[in-house]
Structure formats: structure tokens, C-alpha cells
Amino acid sequence: MCGRFTLHHDKEEIIERFGVQETLFELTPRFNIAPTQQVAGICQEAKRMLTAYKWGLVPSWANDPQIGSKMINARAETLAEKPSFKKSLLTKRCLIPSDGFYEWKQEGKTKTPVYVRMKNQSLFAFAGLWEEWKSQDNTVLRTCTIITVEPNALIRNIHHRMAVILPRELESIWLDPSLKDLDKLLGMLRPYSADEMELFAVNKTVNSTSFDNPECIKPLSEEQKLPIQETLW
Numbered sequence: 110m111c112g113r114f115t116l117h118h119d120k121e122e123i124i125e126r127f128g129v130q131e132t133l134f135e136l137t138p139r140f141n142i143a144p145t146q147q148v149a150g151i152c153q154e155a156k157r158m159l160t161a162y163k164w165g166l167v168p169s170w171a172n173d174p175q176i177g178s179k180m181i182n183a184r185a186e187t188l189a190e191k192p193s194f195k196k197s198l199l200t201k202r203c204l205i206p207s208d209g210f211y212e213w214k215q216e217g218k219t220k221t222p223v224y225v226r227m228k229n230q231s232l233f234a235f236a237g238l239w240e241e242w243k244s245q246d247n248t249v250l251r252t253c254t255i256i257t258v259e260p261n262a263l264i265r266n267i268h269h270r271m272a273v274i275l276p277r278e279l280e281s282i283w284l285d286p287s288l289k290d291l292d293k294l295l296g297m298l299r300p301y302s303a304d305e306m307e308l309f310a311v312n313k314t315v316n317s318t319s320f321d322n323p324e325c326i327k328p329l330s331e332e333q334k335l336p337i338q339e340t341l342w
Contacts, residue, residue: 110182111235111255111272113315114210115140115224115326116149118232123206124159126232127151127280134161140325141211143318144181150239150253151204153284162203162253167242168193174242174250183238183254185273185298189291194254197238199289204234204280205255209326211315212308214267222315223267224326225308234280236273236298256298263303274301 116123117138124132134149142148142164150162165177180193188194209226227233239253260271275283279297282288309328314320 110257110268110270111210112144112181114142114205114207114235114272116142116207117323117326118208123149123232127159127204127206127234128157129159130156131158134159139321140323141315141318141321145178146318148253149206150237151206151234151284152201152239153281153286157284159206160251162237162239162251164254165252166193166197166238166240166254167250167252169196169240169242171242174244174252177252180254182257182270182272184270185256185258185295188238188256188298189295194238197240198291198294200286201239201241202283202294203237203239203253204275204284205237205253206232206234208232210272211311212264212267214310222311222313223308224311224328225264225306226326227305228307229305233274233277233301236275236283258298258300261300261303261306263306263308264300267308271300273298276301 120136147161148164166180167174167177188198213220236256242250256273257270264271315325
């Protein structure tokens, strides 16, 4: 799964990297982004826009928006079958920019937070879906989910799922609103190359969503790697 991530690169770097033409979301450096919070997303409509989504997809037909807290991730293997995701897969795809994410390595009762990023510390994009939900008073809520697949060799030792990171050459194809070919879309959803990624243990304070500063991604020394038994959130 993907339950926490970071986006701390400068706004200008993000805009340039992803070819953003219009910005509708004021970015600030984030080191511990959590479900139900506002996240940056990139979609392609008349322009390529950087906008805000609440993390946790709420289908347009849902009666209660609280369902979104249970839909922060969507399994690639069942996207085309699930009513919650099939329509979005065809018509509402997005990129979720990031520069790293967290997983928790469990050994017995001990859970150690681990930060995963590219070896060159570059920006990348998760494959995402978004939706628009309207309340009875026509208040609009835009939400998103991050797609997951089987893990690559690096993540396999930590978790049984990982977020889909799209290769750069597939990002524009994924965003193309004219693309409706399910086989082609699903074929893009693969584990990212482990050779380009690295991971390291970080401080257990990242378990708390209130802890959001550069210390979150600071590698621990061997002496600091203490047992972690708290609830993650």
C-alpha cells in the first residue's frame, strides 16, 4: 500500500518537471503527507493543471463521503472490475507528484519506519485516479486514490504492495484524456525498477501525522534504530 509520502521539492521544480501550465494549489514543502489530507495532483484537461485533491477517493455515486478514508489505494489488478474505480480509470486519471514515501518494516512486534526514494533524489509520480463528488447543497469535493501493484525486489522485504510509480515516458500517456484502451492503461501499471530506488530507516516520530518537517526523512544511525510498537495512525 501507500499510506504516507513526501513532496518537499520547490514549487518551481515541480511545475517544470511535470510541464504544469496552470497552478490551482499553493504548494508548501511536505514531509509526512497522510490520508484524508489535501495532496497535489496533476490532471490533463484543456491545460495540464496542478490542483488539490483530498486523499481518499469518494465515488460520485457515494452516499457518504466518509467512504474516502477506506479508499486511499486502489489495486491495479481489479481497477477494471470495481465500480468505484472503473469509470475513473477511463476518464479521470492523474499523477500524484512525490519525492519519497514511507513503509513500515515489521519484525515480530517491532515496526520500523522506512523511507523510500530515488537514488538521485529526484521527483517522480504515482499513478492516481480522481473523482468529483457533490453534496446535497452542491458543494464539490475532489478526491483521489493511489494505485498499487505487487512490490519490486526492494520493497518486497518490507511490504506486499507498492504504489505504482510511472516511468517518465508514460506520464503524458497516462494523462491523455483521449486514451480509453483498458489493456493499454492496465499495461502501464507495473512495479518500478528497484535498481533506481533506495531506502533507509527513519525516526519513529514519523508515525504521528503531526510530525511534518525535514527530520522525518533523516536517516537513522545504527544506534538510533529502536523498537517501534505504536499504532501508525
